[in-house]
Amino acid sequence: MFFTSSPAYTIFIRLKFSNLPGMLGNITSVITKMGGEVRGINLVETSKTWVVRDIHVNVRDGAHAKEIIREISSINGVSVEFVSDRTFLAHLHGKLEVVSKRKISTTEDLARLYTPGVGRVVKAIEKIPDIAFTYTIKSNTVAIVTDGSAVLGFGNVGPYAAIPVMEGKAAILKEFAGVNGFPICLATQDIDQIVSIVKAISPVFGAINLEDISAPRCFEVERRLQEELDIPVMHDDQHATAIIVLAALLNSLKIVGKSFSDIKIVINGAGAAGIATTKLLLKLGIKNIILCDKKGAIGRDGENALNDYQVDVAQYTNPDNYKGDLKGALKGADVFIGLSVGNILKGEDLRFMEKDAIVFALANPIPEVDPLDAERYARIVATGRSDFPNQINNALVYPGFFKGVLNVRAKKIVDDMKIAAAYAIANLIDDSELYEEYIIPSIFDQRVVNAVSDAVATIAIREGLIRSLEQLKDISEF
Amino acid sequence: MFFTSSPAYTIFIRLKFSNLPGMLGNITSVITKMGGEVRGINLVETSKTWVVRDIHVNVRDGAHAKEIIREISSINGVSVEFVSDRTFLAHLHGKLEVVSKRKISTTEDLARLYTPGVGRVVKAIEKIPDIAFTYTIKSNTVAIVTDGSAVLGFGNVGPYAAIPVMEGKAAILKEFAGVNGFPICLATQDIDQIVSIVKAISPVFGAINLEDISAPRCFEVERRLQEELDIPVMHDDQHATAIIVLAALLNSLKIVGKSFSDIKIVINGAGAAGIATTKLLLKLGIKNIILCDKKGAIGRDGENALNDYQVDVAQYTNPDNYKGDLKGALKGADVFIGLSVGNILKGEDLRFMEKDAIVFALANPIPEVDPLDAERYARIVATGRSDFPNQINNALVYPGFFKGVLNVRAKKIVDDMKIAAAYAIANLIDDSELYEEYIIPSIFDQRVVNAVSDAVATIAIREGLIRSLEQLKDISEF
Numbered sequence: 001m002f003f004t005s006s007p008a009y010t011i012f013i014r015l016k017f018s019n020l021p022g023m024l025g026n027i028t029s030v031i032t033k034m035g036g037e038v039r040g041i042n043l044v045e046t047s048k049t050w051v052v053r054d055i056h057v058n059v060r061d062g063a064h065a066k067e068i069i070r071e072i073s074s075i076n077g078v079s080v081e082f083v084s085d086r087t088f089l090a091h092l093h094g095k096l097e098v099v100s101k102r103k104i105s106t107t108e109d110l111a112r113l114y115t116p117g118v119g120r121v122v123k124a125i126e127k128i129p130d131i132a133f134t135y136t137i138k139s140n141t142v143a144i145v146t147d148g149s150a151v152l153g154f155g156n157v158g159p160y161a162a163i164p165v166m167e168g169k170a171a172i173l174k175e176f177a178g179v180n181g182f183p184i185c186l187a188t189q190d191i192d193q194i195v196s197i198v199k200a201i202s203p204v205f206g207a208i209n210l211e212d213i214s215a216p217r218c219f220e221v222e223r224r225l226q227e228e229l230d231i232p233v234m235h236d237d238q239h240a241t242a243i244i245v246l247a248a249l250l251n252s253l254k255i256v257g258k259s260f261s262d263i264k265i266v267i268n269g270a271g272a273a274g275i276a277t278t279k280l281l282l283k284l285g286i287k288n289i290i291l292c293d294k295k296g297a298i299g300r301d302g303e304n305a306l307n308d309y310q311v312d313v314a315q316y317t318n319p320d321n322y323k324g325d326l327k328g329a330l331k332g333a334d335v336f337i338g339l340s341v342g343n344i345l346k347g348e349d350l351r352f353m354e355k356d357a358i359v360f361a362l363a364n365p366i367p368e369v370d371p372l373d374a375e376r377y378a379r380i381v382a383t384g385r386s387d388f389p390n391q392i393n394n395a396l397v398y399p400g401f402f403k404g405v406l407n408v409r410a411k412k413i414v415d416d417m418k419i420a421a422a423y424a425i426a427n428l429i430d431d432s433e434l435y436e437e438y439i440i441p442s443i444f445d446q447r448v449v450n451a452v453s454d455a456v457a458t459i460a461i462r463e464g465l466i467r468s469l470e471q472l473k474d475i476s477e478f
Numbered sequence: 479m480f481f482t483s484s485p486a487y488t489i490f491i492r493l494k495f496s497n498l499p500g501m502l503g504n505i506t507s508v509i510t511k512m513g514g515e516v517r518g519i520n521l522v523e524t525s526k527t528w529v530v531r532d533i534h535v536n537v538r539d540g541a542h543a544k545e546i547i548r549e550i551s552s553i554n555g556v557s558v559e560f561v562s563d564r565t566f567l568a569h570l571h572g573k574l575e576v577v578s579k580r581k582i583s584t585t586e587d588l589a590r591l592y593t594p595g596v597g598r599v600v601k602a603i604e605k606i607p608d609i610a611f612t613y614t615i616k617s618n619t620v621a622i623v624t625d626g627s628a629v630l631g632f633g634n635v636g637p638y639a640a641i642p643v644m645e646g647k648a649a650i651l652k653e654f655a656g657v658n659g660f661p662i663c664l665a666t667q668d669i670d671q672i673v674s675i676v677k678a679i680s681p682v683f684g685a686i687n688l689e690d691i692s693a694p695r696c697f698e699v700e701r702r703l704q705e706e707l708d709i710p711v712m713h714d715d716q717h718a719t720a721i722i723v724l725a726a727l728l729n730s731l732k733i734v735g736k737s738f739s740d741i742k743i744v745i746n747g748a749g750a751a752g753i754a755t756t757k758l759l760l761k762l763g764i765k766n767i768i769l770c771d772k773k774g775a776i777g778r779d780g781e782n783a784l785n786d787y788q789v790d791v792a793q794y795t796n797p798d799n800y801k802g803d804l805k806g807a808l809k810g811a812d813v814f815i816g817l818s819v820g821n822i823l824k825g826e827d828l829r830f831m832e833k834d835a836i837v838f839a840l841a842n843p844i845p846e847v848d849p850l851d852a853e854r855y856a857r858i859v860a861t862g863r864s865d866f867p868n869q870i871n872n873a874l875v876y877p878g879f880f881k882g883v884l885n886v887r888a889k890k891i892v893d894d895m896k897i898a899a900a901y902a903i904a905n906l907i908d909d910s911e912l913y914e915e916y917i918i919p920s921i922f923d924q925r926v927v928n929a930v931s932d933a934v935a936t937i938a939i940r941e942g943l944i945r946s947l948e949q950l951k952d953i954s955e956f
């Protein structure tokens with residue numbers, strides 16, 4: 001595999017040691033001897049007998065950091081209080097802030113933003129509740145809801161460990177699309193409770209982003225919330241992934257000159273993302289899809305399925321009712337889409353795919369197949385990684401998608417919005433620019449957010465899904 | 479009453495009218511003739527036949543605005559699209575933003591703040607959940623929870639109309655104390671549901687601020703959450719009010735030279751704030767308190783009480799078991815504390831109070847008694863209003879209080895913290911500065927937040943209520 005250990009990084013070591021001449025010199029020379037590079041030394045606290053200092057050290061990797069710390073700890077009179085690094089420090093006290101859009105410096109500010117002024121807005125919303133979409137953060141705020149059951153590739157880590165990921169989502173929503181997101185990390189994994197809690201907290205939000213909830217529970221949670229709430233509800237892991245896969249597929253097919261009606265697609269991993277992607281591709285008229293999971297290909301009759309959702313979607317797939325393993329399914333396939341786990345295929349397993357094969361190996365951080373290996377057998381290869389061409393990342397989708405539904409106060413999300421978003425992303429790459437290693441825009445391509453939000457909003461308007469606000473024509477009554 | 483209508487304010491009128499020469503002149507001359515002052519005209523949209531313009535007009539009050547708008551509407555070819563004013567515009571799209579503390583401009587930023595870097599923080603918190611207090615917004619974020627049942631003086635306006643108030647609270651928390659607050663406006667008023675929802679969403683928060691929940695339900699909600707959560711839970715309307723009343727009382731008693739053991743206090747309004755204030759004053763050893771509500775004085779035996787909570791607290795009050803009306807109760811009282819509704823007493827109703835009477839008429843926006851009227855009978859008068867000396871506002875308390883408990887990761891709130899906070903606020907005014915019209919610091923006195931937070935944190939440390947963090951000594955394992 002080409003994946004080396006993470007690049008050299010800086011660690012921050014807080015040491016408490018005897019306040020004796022030469023101690024600091026001892027410590028730094030130990031670090032240097034071990035191959036660490038001392039980049040800075042700060043004084044934290046001192047007394048007559050001891051001193052606390054932070055030492056910044058460049059190291060090669062985690063193992064190297066560990067060796068250095070062990071060696072320092074063994075120096076007589078030195079204790080290691082705390083060790084951190086850039087990644088952990090970037091998370092210190094969290095990545096988000098809730099700030100006031102307006103300064104509060106005078107009694108007049110307070111009277112306008114709080115009592116008595118706020119009372120007039122309260123009365124207006126009490127009379128016409130939809131006015132909350134104009135005069136509160138409901139206009140532009142998404143709940144990022146998880147139960148911590150399927151966080152990144154780590155599985156059921158619980159609501160506390162899920163917080164940094166939800167904060168990251170919120171940070172991306174704001175930085176990329178100007179949308180407010182707030183983490184709701186639930187200390188329950190009961191479907192009924194999740195549904196009733198999200199309904200109860202929904203008044204302050206303009207949309208609900210479900211996140212990292214394990215399949216198949218995520219399907220029921222999403223369906224019920226979509227039925228019972230009058231604001232858009234989207235499970236990101238399903239639909240943002242399906243959309244970005246579709247966008248990448250649209251451009252890949254252009255390059256290889258194949259069309260939806262002729263291709264055979266194999267999708268591995270029939271979880272949240274796999275099922276949503278299959279459904280979206282079916283919607284576009286693709287007939288020959290084989291969906292595989294742990295037991296192998298899921299039969300059209302539901303054989304090898306692990307749950308009812310898999311049975312349900314499988315009946316529209318697998319026209320030849322193939323029931324063997326993944327490798328067998330790949331025979332004659334034009335497209336492989338991996339939404340499963342790392343390192344399950346070798347490059348040569350792709351050798352019986354059709355000519356001009358397209359391989360999306362999206363497991364993170366380790367793809368289903370080493371992309372360099374895959375390139376020997378496939379014409380187009382994409383992964384979820386930022387250190388390889390063609391990064392298929394759902395962060396290309398959700399900021400613009402939520403911006404779009406919020407901008408027009410959409411009441412719900414429909415499949416046509418997802419399809420429009422995929423085309424909008426794909427079309428950002430001009431035919432003249434398109435080639436095997438540029439099938440999808442960069443995550444930092446600033447055109448993406450507005451392309452997606454405009455596409456989504458246009459469908460919402462066309463389908464009559466927008467909320468027309470009863471305007472407050474006469475504020476003088478409040 | 480000295481309260482005049484609100485001062486002159488600027489309204490924003492959006493007009494659509496025929497694109498004919500002279501129309502704009504017609505409109506502005508109508509406004510001027512009506513006594514309005516045109517302050518600005520903006521073009522919004524135009525076509526060959528019509529034009530949309532915003533006109534900013536200074537008016538005297540709401541009624542005046544209404545007259546002007548009616549007159550403009552009657553001009554042939556003019557339609558009023560929308561009317562707003564400074565207060566409503568200050569609320570446009572809400573008062574809060576959720577922002578990223580760090581810019582995300584490069585792949586490296588993303589790798590550190592999101593995948594794969596965030597995965598290391600996830601694993602660390604999964605192993606040691608308390609580390610969420612170091613590496614997530616839990617360290618510094620308060621849920622501002624309401625069910626919309628007792629919002630400002632308006633009562634049960636529901637969760638949507640409550641949003642602007644909760645946003646205001648969050649804005650104040652951030653602007654005054656640097657603490658993040660986020661509005662949780664619940665679409666349920668069922669006690670069991672409120673308790674279970676707040677528990678379920680608690681992982682991301684370091685403290686819970688209950689807000690504008692009606693009495694007596696607020697007492698049970700608070701008690702149960704305090705029992706079942708391991709983070710501080712405080713119902714602001716109760717305790718922040720009790721604390722600021724105590725602070726004002728401490729300084730008032732200094733001025734008049736009376737002590738806790740000798741005084742008679744009458745409290746009107748045995749709701750959330752009234753009961754909490756009574757309990758806090760009892761805690762300080764004040765024996766002679768008469769608590770009054772709609773039926774009059776609540777007997778020591780519970781007569782005239784409206785609920786069990788009133789019965790419960792009343793048994794420690796009213797030593798002479800007085801059961802008449804409020805005016806009778808005031809006879810011989812040293813202190814009146816109004817936490818009820820506006821305009822229920824005349825100045826002369828205070829005439830049988832003791833010499834050097836202290837009157838806190840805190841109903842908002844209209845005090846229980848006109849303060850100018852009250853001054854003829856009382857030595858010290860305070861209200862909740864910013865346009866009168868001695869504004870007793872709980873915004874002096876809660877920013878610093880939450881900052882204090884968060885700073886030391888307190889597990890719970892105890893009465894000694896409240897008492898310490900009150901003394902800290904009172905003591906900011908030096909004896910040499912203290913006089914009848916300066917018993918409490920200004921809400922913009924920047925010393926207040928740290929005085930309160932230090933006092934609260936000191937008690938938390940003294941009482942062993944702080945969470946000692948298991949530090950992440952070795953980040954290299956993640």
